[in-house]
Amino acid sequence: MPELPEVETTLRGISPVLLGRTISEVRVRNAALRWPVTDEVQQACGQRVSSLRRRAKYLLIALETGGLMIHLGMSGSLRICDEDDEAGKHDHVDIVLDSGHCLRFNDPRRFGLFCWWKAPVEEHPLLRHLGPEPLQDSFSGTYLYQKSRGRRGAVKNFIMDGKVVVGVGNIYASESLFMAGIHPARAAGRISAVRYEALVAAIRDVLERAIAQGGTTLRDFTGSDGRPGYFAQELLVYGREAVPCFACGTSIRKKVIGQRSSFYCPTCQV
DNA sequence: CGAGGGACCTGGTTGC
DNA sequence: TGCAACCAGGTCCCTC
Numbered sequence: 485m486p487e488l489p490e491v492e493t494t495l496r497g498i499s500p501v502l503l504g505r506t507i508s509e510v511r512v513r514n515a516a517l518r519w520p521v522t523d524e525v526q527q528a529c530g531q532r533v534s535s536l537r538r539r540a541k542y543l544l545i546a547l548e549t550g551g552l553m554i555h556l557g558m559s560g561s562l563r564i565c566d567e568d569d570e571a572g573k574h575d576h577v578d579i580v581l582d583s584g585h586c587l588r589f590n591d592p593r594r595f596g597l598f599c600w601w602k603a604p605v606e607e608h609p610l611l612r613h614l615g616p617e618p619l620q621d622s623f624s625g626t627y628l629y630q631k632s633r634g635r636r637g638a639v640k641n642f643i644m645d646g647k648v649v650v651g652v653g654n655i656y657a658s659e660s661l662f663m664a665g666i667h668p669a670r671a672a673g674r675i676s677a678v679r680y681e682a683l684v685a686a687i688r689d690v691l692e693r694a695i696a697q698g699g700t701t702l703r704d705f706t707g708s709d710g711r712p713g714y715f716a717q718e719l720l721v722y723g724r725e726a727v728p729c730f731a732c733g734t735s736i737r738k739k740v741i742g743q744r745s746s747f748y749c750p751t752c753q754v
Numbered sequence: 755c756g757a758g759g760g761a762c763c764t765g766g767t768t769g770c
Numbered sequence: 771t772g773c774a775a776c777c778a779g780g781t782c783c784c785t786c
Contacts, residue, residue: 518781
């Protein structure tokens with residue numbers, strides 16, 4: 485479900501509710517996420533939220549002596565509710581605030597993550613080796629070009645590798661490669677610097693537009709207010725197998741690359 | 755170091 | 771209608 489725009493949408497939705505509030509309680513109903521939720525998260529109790537931010541697809545809630553880190557995995561979502569609202573089947577964790585509001589973590593597939601961290605969070609094992617943020621200046625065509633030399637794997641896998649650049653998930657990888665006219669299975673090391681400039685521009689463009697639309701709702705993504713994202717209407721190739729390409733009319737193809745479905749136009753992308 | 759595959763889960767859709 | 775097979779937006783970890 486959530487790629488970078490969906491995580492960003494969630495962050496923007498929950499920030500005003502959490503900022504400056506004190507956490508009164510952390511309720512763990514089901515600790516069996518991808519890694520078990522440990523008692524360490526109870527350290528959050530009694531601490532004030534000083535800031536919230538996103539690194540890759542991780543949400544970081546900074547408190548006084550550390551903070552909480554949340555990843556939504558494939559099917560996770562966060563929403564704001566009242567602390568005494570009845571919890572549903574997949575509502576695994578609540579962060580209860582002194583305002584009476586509650587940040588509720590729901591994740592049917594339980595691929596998500598909910599853990600405690602101590603500063604400096606950048607050195608956390610899960611964050612330490614991550615590549616640059618795609619919307620920051622350090623991510624450039626030159627960077628991708630240099631990083632890709634000698635790599636024989638598909639460019640789609642390359643841009644989805646978090647050590648290369650973070651936040652480019654399966655939907656936006658297909659979309660940005662279409663926009664840049666690059667075939668997703670092309671070897672990363674055999675793409676020119678000029679084409680990587682176009683790819684970086686496409687990645688930025690698609691992510692920024694998706695954030696502006698509140699993310700992409702394919703089946704069940706909703707923001708923290710329960711509303712869907714509207715970017716699905718703007719998808720050019722993702723999920724459009726056998727439908728005519730908007731640019732040239734050729735049937736869009738679907739191909740599994742790196743165990744993930746990939747969509748592309750065989751005429752526009754080489 | 756890079757590449758590839760399995761692993762972690764539930765639930766919706768598809769096809770017999 | 772029932773049930774099995776397949777598919778899904780992520781990413782870590784192990785092996786080669």
